[in-house]
Amino acid sequence: AQSVAQPEDQVNVAEGNPLTVKCTYSVSGNPYLFWYVQYPNRGLQFLLKYITGDNLVKGSYGFEAEFNKSQTSFHLKKPSALVSDSALYFCAVRDPMNSGGYQKVTFGTGTKLQVIP
Amino acid sequence: DAGITQSPRHKVTETGTPVTLRCHQTENHRYMYWYRQDPGHGLRLIHYSYGVKDTDKGEVSDGYSVSRSKTEDFLLTLESATSSQTSVYFCAISDRAVSDGYTFGSGTRLTVV
Numbered sequence: 734a735q736s737v738a739q740p741e742d743q744v745n746v747a748e749g750n751p752l753t754v755k756c757t758y759s760v761s762g763n764p765y766l767f768w769y770v771q772y773p774n775r776g777l778q779f780l781l782k783y784i785t786g787d788n789l790v791k792g793s794y795g796f797e798a799e800f801n802k803s804q805t806s807f808h809l810k811k812p813s814a815l816v817s818d819s820a821l822y823f824c825a826v827r828d829p830m831n832s833g834g835y836q837k838v839t840f841g842t843g844t845k846l847q848v849i850p
Numbered sequence: 851d852a853g854i855t856q857s858p859r860h861k862v863t864e865t866g867t868p869v870t871l872r873c874h875q876t877e878n879h880r881y882m883y884w885y886r887q888d889p890g891h892g893l894r895l896i897h898y899s900y901g902v903k904d905t906d907k908g909e910v911s912d913g914y915s916v917s918r919s920k921t922e923d924f925l926l927t928l929e930s931a932t933s934s935q936t937s938v939y940f941c942a943i944s945d946r947a948v949s950d951g952y953t954f955g956s957g958t959r960l961t962v963v
Contacts, residue, residue: 779952782949
């Protein structure tokens with residue numbers, strides 16, 4: 734069974750500092766990995782994905798994520814945090830080796846990012 | 851969220867009453883999904899659709915049914931609402947099942963009293 738873990742419920746970072754939001758996963762095959770962001774009273778917005786290729790993936794709003802197969806991690810990063818980055822971040826995984834017509838996406842429980850001015 | 855709308859945005863209903871939530875898309879995407887979001891659980895899949903009249907259960911489908919009579923509309927019905935179904939419900943769409951990210955609606959906050 735596939736799973737994804739976000740070990741931190743909340744991450745606090747000062748504005749201008751680098752930020753990291755952690756995600757680890759477990760799948761039987763090679764994973765498809767996603768990050769989403771949710772602002773208050775809004776739906777989730779797609780940030781970036783890793784399917785194959787370069788381990789460093791760049792996405793929207795200056796975010797990037799690094800796929801590390803040996804550590805089964807896909808941490809979200811940004812070199813310089815903005816107050817406007819404060820939101821709820823979700824990691825998600827899909828195992829393309831799952832049989833059947835639908836390949837389930839499993840979401841993490843979310844990490845609240847608070848950027849302090 | 852462009853291309854996908856949910857209605858209503860908020861609803862309060864009484865225990866035992868049926869409730870229908872609507873998801874409408876203008877993207878002509880094949881796949882549509884209903885999720886519920888609860889603290890400590892992240893997002894959990896209720897039902898999904900892979901085409902008109904083609905639907906299947908997700909991981910928390912008990913007490914819910916869905917219908918998709920047109921590509922653009924995906925309805926979620928709580929047959930007899932219970933307090934445990936108080937949640938925020940999100941609809942999502944995708945064009946292909948495998949490598950696409952999802953586009954989410956803005957959600958429906960449902961309170962069952």
